[in-house]
Amino acid sequence: MLNNSSEIAQQLLAFGKTILGEVLFPTVIPEASGLVATDPYAFTIAVCLNRGMKTEIIWTIPYDIQQELGHLNPKLIYRMSLKELGSLFSRLPRRPRYINDAPRTLQELTRIVVEECDGDAANIWKGKRAAEVNRTFISIHGVGTGIANMGVLLIATGFGVPFSNSDRKHMDIKPDAHTKRVLYRLGISEEETEEAAITATRMLHPEFPGELDGALWEIGREWCFASNPDCANCIMRSSCSRRL
Numbered sequence: 001m002l003n004n005s006s007e008i009a010q011q012l013l014a015f016g017k018t019i020l021g022e023v024l025f026p027t028v029i030p031e032a033s034g035l036v037a038t039d040p041y042a043f044t045i046a047v048c049l050n051r052g053m054k055t056e057i058i059w060t061i062p063y064d065i066q067q068e069l070g071h072l073n074p075k076l077i078y079r080m081s082l083k084e085l086g087s088l089f090s091r092l093p094r095r096p097r098y099i100n101d102a103p104r105t106l107q108e109l110t111r112i113v114v115e116e117c118d119g120d121a122a123n124i125w126k127g128k129r130a131a132e133v134n135r136t137f138i139s140i141h142g143v144g145t146g147i148a149n150m151g152v153l154l155i156a157t158g159f160g161v162p163f164s165n166s167d168r169k170h171m172d173i174k175p176d177a178h179t180k181r182v183l184y185r186l187g188i189s190e191e192e193t194e195e196a197a198i199t200a201t202r203m204l205h206p207e208f209p210g211e212l213d214g215a216l217w218e219i220g221r222e223w224c225f226a227s228n229p230d231c232a233n234c235i236m237r238s239s240c241s242r243r244l
């Protein structure tokens with residue numbers, strides 16, 4: 001770990017606090033971002049359908065569903081058959097990658113929201129431990145461990161849900177191309193790999209490693225490009241090792 005690692009951690013945490021929901025939930029249509037940032041059902045739909053797609057598309061799909069149906073009411077969607085849900089997805093301007101699995105995923109999520117959460121998707125996490133929320137996501141058709149972890153992390157960072165300290169210690173970043181690259185270039189991780197990124201962030205911010213995720217991701221998108229990074233304007237320019 002670098003001598004200035006605590007300075008880097010503080011910079012990342014401070015920057016992370018300035019990131020708005022619109023940045024955490026980038027969408028093709030601006031209004032769509034507000035929907036997933038404020039409507040727990042819209043948010044969980046995007047999380048559960050998030051498989052091998054561009055981030056901007058997946059966060060826009062709940063908005064597309066709302067536009068197509070004229071509502072995003074889980075109690076009404078609960079009454080739709082698998083065939084009707086399949087037809088709904090086929091009419092969307094942007095579709096989930098695994099279009100054949102999507103109706104079942106939405107049906108199973110909606111069943112949980114209506115039957116177990118009194119129609120309010122926020123009850124998936126209200127008063128729950130992170131591991132319970134994780135298990136709920138994984139129980140839904142097509143949702144794997146990585147996506148479930150990402151969902152729980154976003155509930156903590158995007159919705160500000162205060163999971164316990166013992167939960168937060170076990171919440172890692174979701175290593176993607178941006179976060180891996182930025183951590184390596186900063187001099188925090190030893191390799192540009194998922195394992196190195198997770199190990200490095202656990203050492204850098206052991207209380208809540210995943211809290212660094214948003215800042216790292218946004219730095220990768222905004223300044224630390226794969227080629228020709230914009231170091232002159234990057235917020236990390238004073239502390240970065242610039243391992244390019």
Ligand code: SF4
Nearest residue numbers: 224229231234237240
């Ligand atoms: S200073 Fe340059 S290398 Fe370092 S994080 Fe910023 S853009 Fe990347």
